[in-house]
Amino acid sequence: MSSVINLVNTIVGAGILAMPFALRQNSLFLGVFLIIMSGSLSGFGLFLQGRCAFYAPARQASFFALASQTYPSLSVIFDIAIAVKCFGVGVSYLIIVGDLMPQVVQSLFNPGDNTQFIVSREFWILASVAIVVPLSYLRKIDSLKYTSLVALISVGYLIVLVVAYYLFSDISSTRAPISLFKPAKISNVLSCFPIIVFAFTCHQNMFSIVNELQHRTAANINRVVATSISFSAFCYCLVGVTGYLSFGNIVSGNIVSMYPSSVATEIARFCIAFMVVLSYPLQCHPCRASLDHTYSWFQSSGFVKSLAHKVSWSRLPSSEEEMVHPTSGGQPGSMTTARFGIVTTIIVVASYITALTVESLELMLAFVGSTGSTSISFILPGLFAYKLIGADASNSEDWLKWSGLALCLYGVLVMIVSLGINIYLLL
Secondary structure, X not given: OHHHHHHHHHHOOHHHHHHHHHHHHHOHHHHHHHHHHHHHHHHHHHHHHHXXXXXXXXOOOOHHHHHHHHOHHHHHHHHHHHHHHHHHHHHHHHHHXXXXXXXXXXXXXXXXXXXXXXXXXXXXXXXXXXXXXXXXXXXXXXXXXXXXXXXXXXXXXXXXXXXXXXXHOOOOOOOOOOOOOOOOOHHXXXXXHHHHHHHOOOHHHHHHHHHHOOOOOHHHHHHHHHHHHHHHHHHHHHHHHHHHHHHHHHOOXXXXXXXXXXXXXXXXXXXXXXXXXXXXXXXXXXXXXXXXXXXXXXXXXXXXXXXXXXXXXXXXXXXXHHHHOOOOOOOOOOOOHHHHHHHHHHHHHXXXXXXXXXXXXXXXXXXXXXXXXXXXXXXXXXXXXXXXXXXXXXXXXXXXXXXXXXXXXXXXXXXXXXXXXXHHHHO
């Protein structure tokens, strides 16, 4: 159960706020179709990851380990992509808190001149960092199952608010026209598609979750994937449809910002801020593992002269091991307590500084989503499946090899199109 909770919490994040906007850009039925399609393809990528995990030593599966078995010279590139993606999402979470919490405080308490600091984004970014610090230093991702449950309750409240407003509020006088089948422009569809792809990206935590499964069987892995993707897609469709039907073609990229100020609305904004704060550690864990793998690669390649022992390439550390097993430095292939703390501190401090410096990360996240998300969700699982499953595939599994290659090519296409659109919008 904790595996499903953690995976769903990784999927259902800030992206849920933009689902009504995605339907506005695509039309109602096309938008729902793209949500289901993207969820299915992301789920297939998770399925391939689960199959590839059995090609790594027991409970030692990671992107780094599989990349070293299949494409050793590119393994560091894969980990850098994961680190950049997770770091960018973590920073965006802090910025969301800095944007939403001042609105909540201003609406509910109307602070005076002497307390204006509590409506500043800087104050709330610092406050959110103070909350995420102890969670980010947890060594085992399973320790986050209770905070993940709280985050899912916050998502549940948001869903109730959006659905209740559609069902019980008088929206006939304020709702703009609705497009059922035909989008206004094809460019709207292409520019919005990365939002939907990004919303289902959770693959950076998949290997850690597989490693921590008590009964690590293909059936259990498939159950976790199917349950998590199905529930997340249902939430996206529910919020997307009811939010879009409430406001029509005037809905913005943040559905909560559309509702009039009220206690219920401000509670929803608070829940969103609370949700992303609790989701930050789920980005910090794989970011830390990937940075450590990258450091180990440079160290083993002779780029870094370390005073500590060198990491053995005969036994590769996994994300799960790095979070669970502290060592004194004598066991090769594990992250020492000191290095664990240093890498975590660097991530948290860098996130804080970046969130303070950059007021809006929308454009940066678009680039991160079109590169990091597509790499993690489609390209890497497809490449691993093609290389590993294809090496000894039986006739019954041969389709997985070619399906993996197709998923990889699809990811490359999405990356090129999404990145091209983002560059075009930047010009």
